[in-house]
Amino acid sequence: MDVKYDLTSYVRVLKMASTPSWEEFSQVALIAGAGVVLVGILGFAIFAVMELLPGGV
Template identity: 40%
Template sequence: MNKLHSNINQTLKTYLRVLKLTKKPSREEFLMISKVAGLGILAIGLAGFIIFVLLVEMPQWV
């Protein structure tokens, strides 16, 4: 039990150390991250839609 407590304590200390190093992004940084994430979501959605159309509609063409 003591070893488990020690591991949890060490993990929490590591998390706190990382949180202390972080900072709030500026408005420009936030907007850039949002745009990149949005484009990534759109690209993955488009790829999924294209695969869906190929698998559903293509067999009917033959």
């Protein structure tokens, strides 16, 4: 394990990274929020089906 080479590559990546613009950040947040809502709806639908079936939890 070459620590000096690893640190150099990490520093290079950090120098290339930049802060996203507000438009880019809001778009990513919107997509992530939509994913959370979709997973929640799917979970609720599974729960509702399990409650309607005979012998549900």
